[in-house]
Amino acid sequence: MTLTVPLNHAFRWFIALGVAALTLSVTMLAPGVDARTQTHHTVKGRYGGSITARLIFPPDCLNPLKSLTAGAGVDSAIFDTLLSSDERGRVRPNLAVRWTFSHKARWVTFFLRHGVHFSNGDPLSATSVKYSLEQALKSPVTAAGLGPLVSVRSIDRSTLRVVLKSPFRPLLENLRFAPFIVDPRSLRTQQGDASCRQPAGSGPFKVQSVEPGFSTVTAVRNPYHNWNAPWIHNGGRAYLSKIVFRPILSDTTAASSLLSGEVDLTRLSVSELDRVQGNAGITLHEGYEQAEEYLGFNTAHSPFDKVAVRRAIAESIDRLALVKVALGGFGKPAFSPIAPTESYYDSRAGTYAPRxxxxxxRRILAANHVVGPFTMITYPIPAFATSAELIQAELAQVGVKTNIVLKAIPDAQAVLRQGQYDLNIDILGGNDLYQRFHSSQLPDRGGFNVTFYRNAQLDHLIVQSRTTIRRKAAVKVFNKLQRFIDSNVVIDPLFTRLLVVGTRSHLRGWHVSQGSSTALFPVWQDLYLGTP
Structure with missing residues (x-):
């Protein structure tokens, strides 16, 4: 069973906004699978060799400043972000080696790494980082991740200052994922489609060639890349000489290609795991994603404007059954609008969320004469559709009729924004809940709050969660925020998925940052070829 969700770093913002672009496949390992997970180590790898990595779909553009689907996973190999995220999800240096706050946390000054060059030889400077940040501000989705940013100033060649209208706690977390920093000169010297095919980044690899329709993207070692973030093992140039990124749409074909050795790395669907289980030539890697599936309510529609009705709907749903049926048992129930793998998740959420x-x-719904029929909209993706079917059956047991409507993602998003639905199943990630739940972000104001929920106390808590900089104080605010959303059943969290990637066993050095664990994309710089 394959579930498609946004996976590159820019998509972390997409998930948080509830704009489910849903374009890369993530999968769940079935219970009982004897997966041999390669452990994280610091053994020095050997240089040379080439691998083929599967993409779920062909990218439409490799320039992350032009397309949110940029690279479909290629981007993390050829570009860097200002900050990074280690295996524990902590904010760590990357292109910026340190940063300071001033002017009541409204000014953030970044000090850039010296000696970094883009793959075309151009040196990284504050001016080039400034360009990428300013381009990100032009997109409503990526601009949301930058918060109340007023201006970006280049102080000198290696010092950059971000000026905010008010303190913005999520800024550092968001800069781990986007924007990717692109050499502005490489874009200015290329016209039209060329800027989509050969953008220059500072990552460990660079684009060598792109076949028509992005049917194959070949990346080779970036000779100018000679550094690493502090939690990455390889302190110099990438071990691998080449990575061939090849789109394979079929999960069955991808598993066959992994078994035959045509592909060295692919995400695996539950339906294909039996074929690779126990194969000595394949290693499986697993991890929980930093997002969750949830049931949403249109609170502008009666009877979902009543908290008692929303709670009763939530109480009719068996999350453990959902995990078993929709995920093949590989996942865990969710109880908070913030996924358990995210920072500021309240581990006590299970004690106060509806059970x-x-x-x-049945008693509450009967008392409120809730019978339906109601429209439940979701996407024609197996885990979403299966969840909808089980919830439909569970609601029927308490006397509520629902009609499931499956729509392609752009069409579904249009319907949600127009408020032409009663219930919906979607995905949510991140811990910045402003775009998704603040009343100023209703669709008629250009926002993404398709719950249509309005509450001054919730708005206040969301603003506090963004402006409280000290972690101890922020934890208290986030606990209140999660309790409010759960107690008022603004949405009903369902589950978080466990994901699986299969690699050929001769591919060594596997590990991921927590920030990329929704995709289980590896740290490309650390991969190397061992003995088959």
Missing amino acids: HNVAEA
Whole structure:
């Protein structure tokens, strides 16, 4: 069973906004699979060799400043971000080696790494970083991740200052994922489609060639890349000489290609795991994603404007059954609008979120004369559609009829923004809940709050969660925020998925940052070829 969700770093913002672009496949390892997970180590690898990595779909552009689907995973090999995220999800240096706050946390000054060059030989400077940040501000989605940013100033060649209208706690976390920093000169010297095919980044690899329709993207070692973030093992140039990124749409074909050795790395669907389990030539890697699937309510529609009705709907749903049926057992129930793998998740959420209680749900729904039929909209993707079918059956047991409507992602998003639905199943990630739940972000104001929920106390808590810089104080705010959303059942969290990637066993050095664990994309710089 394959579920498609946004996976490159820019998509972390997309998920957080609830704009489910859903374009890269992530998968769940079935229970009982004897997966041999390669452990994280610091053994020095050997240089040379080439691998083929599967892409779920062909990218439409390799320039991350022109397309949110840029690279479909290629981008993390050829570009860098200002900050990075280690295996524990902590903000760590990357292109910026340190940063300071001043003017009541409204000014953030970044000090850039010396000696960094783009793959075309141009030196990285504050001016080039400034360009990428300013381009990101032009997109409503990526601009949201930069918060109340007023201006970006180049102080000198290696010093950059970001000026904010007000303190913005998520800024550093968001800069781990986007924007990718692109050499502005490489874009100015290329016209039209050329800027989509040969953008210059500072990552460990550079684009060598692109076949028509992006049917194959070949990246080779960037000779100018001679550094690493502090949590990356390889302190110099990439071990591998070449990575061939090849789109394979079929999960069955991808698994066959992994078994035959035509592909060295691919995400695997649950339906294909039996074919690779126990194969000595394949290693499986797994990890929980930093997002969750949830049931949403259109609170502008009666009876979902009543918290008692929303709670009763939530109480009718068996999350453990959802995990078993929709995920093949590979996942865990969710109880908070913030996924358990995210920072500021309240581990006590399971004690105050609605729990499965069919008798109480039936009583409350009958008392409020809730019978339907109601429209439940989601995407024609197996895990989403299966979840919808199980929820439909569970609601029928408490006397509520629902009609499932499956729509392609752009069409579904249009319907949600127009408010032409009652219930929806979607995906949510990140811990910045402003775009998704603040009342100023309703669709008629250009925002993404398709719950249509309005509450001054919730708005206040969301603003506090963004402006409280000290972690200890922020934890208290986030605990109140999660409790409010759960107690008022603004949405009903369902589950978080466990993801699996299969690699040929001769591919060594595998590890991921927590920031990329939704995709399980590896740290490309650390991969190397061992003995088959």
